Amino acid sequence: MEGSAKFGLWSVYIRWDSDNVVSRIRFVKQAVPGPVPLSLSQYLAGKKTSLSPLTSIHELDDTTFGRIYREVLAIPYGETRTYGEIAKIVGTGPRVVGMAMKRNMTPILIPCHRVVAVNGLGGYSPDISIKKDLLALEARVREKNSRKKPEQVI
DNA sequence: ACAGGAGTCAAAG
DNA sequence: CTTTGACTCCTGT
Numbered sequence: 255m256e257g258s259a260k261f262g263l264w265s266v267y268i269r270w271d272s273d274n275v276v277s278r279i280r281f282v283k284q285a286v287p288g289p290v291p292l293s294l295s296q297y298l299a300g301k302k303t304s305l306s307p308l309t310s311i312h313e314l315d316d317t318t319f320g321r322i323y324r325e326v327l328a329i330p331y332g333e334t335r336t337y338g339e340i341a342k343i344v345g346t347g348p349r350v351v352g353m354a355m356k357r358n359m360t361p362i363l364i365p366c367h368r369v370v371a372v373n374g375l376g377g378y379s380p381d382i383s384i385k386k387d388l389l390a391l392e393a394r395v396r397e398k399n400s401r402k403k404p405e406q407v408i
Numbered sequence: 409a410c411a412g413g414a415g416t417c418a419a420a421g
Numbered sequence: 422c423t424t425t426g427a428c429t430c431c432t433g434t
Contacts, residue, residue: 318430318431318432319431319432336415336416337414337415337416338415338416338417341415341416341429346429346430346431347415347416347428347429347430347431348415348416348429349412349413349414349415349416349429349430349431350413350415350429350430350431350432351414351415352413352414352415353412353413353414353430353431353432354414354431355414356413356414357432366414369414370414371414371415371416372415372416372417373415373416375414376414376415377413377414377415378414379414382414385414
């Protein structure tokens with residue numbers, strides 16, 4: 255199945271199968287007719303902080319890229335890590351982490367927007383403003399949720 | 409083999 | 422403050 259959901263000036267195209275395995279997510283300018291998973295539209299609306307039960311087609315094996323994707327998946331909603339931090343955990347260089355992010359077939363699901371440079375945003379395809387907007391959305395939702403339970407703030 | 413990245417750090421200008 | 426260079430190491434060709 256495939257379709258797209260609006261996100262600001264862009265649309266989020268998604269293709270997935272009946273087992274909730276997502277084979278492609280991509281930002282497009284023109285909407286693609288068709289359904290999207292409920293969890294995605296709720297995430298984009300700031301009503302949900304998890305994309306479950308969706309899973310990515312990417313292998314999370316013990317190759318360098320597999321380990322990188324595993325670490326990126328573990329970054330909590332609303333938080334960020336730097337390329338260098340991920341690289342250190344996985345035991346590789348920061349540029350390799352950037353390379354893995356660029357080749358990520360399922361952005362948002364594997365939250366590469368939460369991986370930033372040590373001194374700024376870092377890059378994002380096809381448009382850096384999408385990364386900024388996703389991080390702003392998560393920060394806003396996280397702020398709203400923490401206001402409900404002040405004690406839970408770290 | 410080899411070039412080149414969504415990076416990082418330190419040193420120099 | 423900005424620029425430059427060394428470092429890194431995996432991937433596609």
